[in-house]
Amino acid sequence: MKITLRQIYFSLFLIGVFFMPFNSWEGISFLGEFKRESSVIFFLLGFVFVLVEIINTKKICIPKSGVLTILILFLLWCVLTILFNFPTVLDSYYKKTSGVNRFIRQFVSLLISCVIFLYFYYYSIKDIELKEILQKIRKVLFFSLIVVCVYGFFEIIYLYSGFYPAYQVMRLFDYFPFTEFDIQLNGRISSVTWESPALATYLITIAGWMFSYIITNKSLYKYIPTLSILVLTYYSGSRTALIVILVQLLVFLFIYLNKKQLIKLFLLFSITALFAAVTIFLSKPERMLYDIEKKIESLDFKDNLKTNISNQSRFGIQYANLMVFKEYPITGAGFGQQGFHAVNYYPIWAKKDNWEFKYMYLNKNDPSFAPGYNLYIRLLAETGIIGAFIFLLFIYYLIKKTYWFSKSSKKETKVLGIILLVSFSGYVLNFMQLDTFRIFGFWICLAIFVKISNTESISNTKYLK
Numbered sequence: 001m002k003i004t005l006r007q008i009y010f011s012l013f014l015i016g017v018f019f020m021p022f023n024s025w026e027g028i029s030f031l032g033e034f035k036r037e038s039s040v041i042f043f044l045l046g047f048v049f050v051l052v053e054i055i056n057t058k059k060i061c062i063p064k065s066g067v068l069t070i071l072i073l074f075l076l077w078c079v080l081t082i083l084f085n086f087p088t089v090l091d092s093y094y095k096k097t098s099g100v101n102r103f104i105r106q107f108v109s110l111l112i113s114c115v116i117f118l119y120f121y122y123y124s125i126k127d128i129e130l131k132e133i134l135q136k137i138r139k140v141l142f143f144s145l146i147v148v149c150v151y152g153f154f155e156i157i158y159l160y161s162g163f164y165p166a167y168q169v170m171r172l173f174d175y176f177p178f179t180e181f182d183i184q185l186n187g188r189i190s191s192v193t194w195e196s197p198a199l200a201t202y203l204i205t206i207a208g209w210m211f212s213y214i215i216t217n218k219s220l221y222k223y224i225p226t227l228s229i230l231v232l233t234y235y236s237g238s239r240t241a242l243i244v245i246l247v248q249l250l251v252f253l254f255i256y257l258n259k260k261q262l263i264k265l266f267l268l269f270s271i272t273a274l275f276a277a278v279t280i281f282l283s284k285p286e287r288m289l290y291d292i293e294k295k296i297e298s299l300d301f302k303d304n305l306k307t308n309i310s311n312q313s314r315f316g317i318q319y320a321n322l323m324v325f326k327e328y329p330i331t332g333a334g335f336g337q338q339g340f341h342a343v344n345y346y347p348i349w350a351k352k353d354n355w356e357f358k359y360m361y362l363n364k365n366d367p368s369f370a371p372g373y374n375l376y377i378r379l380l381a382e383t384g385i386i387g388a389f390i391f392l393l394f395i396y397y398l399i400k401k402t403y404w405f406s407k408s409s410k411k412e413t414k415v416l417g418i419i420l421l422v423s424f425s426g427y428v429l430n431f432m433q434l435d436t437f438r439i440f441g442f443w444i445c446l447a448i449f450v451k452i453s454n455t456e457s458i459s460n461t462k463y464l465k
Contacts, residue, residue, distance in 0.1 A: 005053040012046035013124040018144045020440055021202040022178040024194040038178035047120040063122050065450045070394045077387050078335040085334040092340040095367055106336030113437045121447035130412035138209045149228050152191040156235050188237030200241035203233050204430050205441030207245050208422030211252045212415055244429045251425045255406055314373045316350020324381040332384035339369035372435030398424050420445050
């Protein structure tokens, strides 16, 4: 049987989706901030095959959507912010990096995510029925979750019981592609990802897809993916994931289920959770009480600010970026330029006894710049109120239109609409604690959004005018 280019790049797309969480290897250094992301290898290779098909057919597909117009406007504004601040950008130099160099690297990284990869995602699914998109992407994500759960299961056993055979099983993952064995010493699991926050981001990415099994399947097994997400979230120890995935679950339940179904599902989860809690408590009551106490303490940001290095750095850098926004309120300091200006505003309480500032953020010999820890604040600092407004308009458009997709009378459109709404809700919240556009799931969801807008009759209804 003859293999077509379409089959090749669509297969590479699905393989890339499968490998999204597998980033606990050293990576490929020349890929910059994408170096750990194994999916990039397949997405870039797939994009090459897309280009080959375009050259062979001499036809190029240009997707049309109002949300893409807003995205293009945002990209143009990012360039304009550099032009408006060009004298300052030209003089900027920190950590052996110039302002111009920093802009180029950051803007190229942005273009890779929201132009090259987005186009590849859309091109891969543009000729596929929505039912097939739902089934294949979700199945691939489910298989990916199985591997994540297996590693996470043995990680939990080893961390909480010291069962040595579990450690030996985890070592076998050194032979799994793009995965290197590592164990967190802080009681938090990271599974096949390189750190616990990365696992949290992955769980937020696939939550909507796994929740959707409750809609489409009839057996009790349909709840297993959702329970797996909740268990992994708990043991990841991520405060953000605990809050975001809870919100995602609430969005899912309230958008899909009626009042009677909500009560039934609530009772089922309550009974299951109670049974699990009693079982764990009877086996190790002191450990369970300790874990619950720690989870509650982790949500106390005020007290943690005094004792938690991570929180000191996070809130200190966010404060500094707000000061940069105050200095450049309209146009911002220029896209990618936050690191050159925020260094002048780091508060004393954030730097005090904080090794992260001493050895990384204020160390001129360390080439890495401090992360912004909040995409919205980063955009205020770098693109000003105008850039932040355009991006928020982009997000608003996505949420509004996705909501109407979730109300469609067509089953596939409805289910995908719910998945997208749950996913975008999670991303909107997660952007409050990270400042990168390197979120593959977000752009994949955007590609599906554009696909639905361009192919479904719902795009011609009064809701999408």
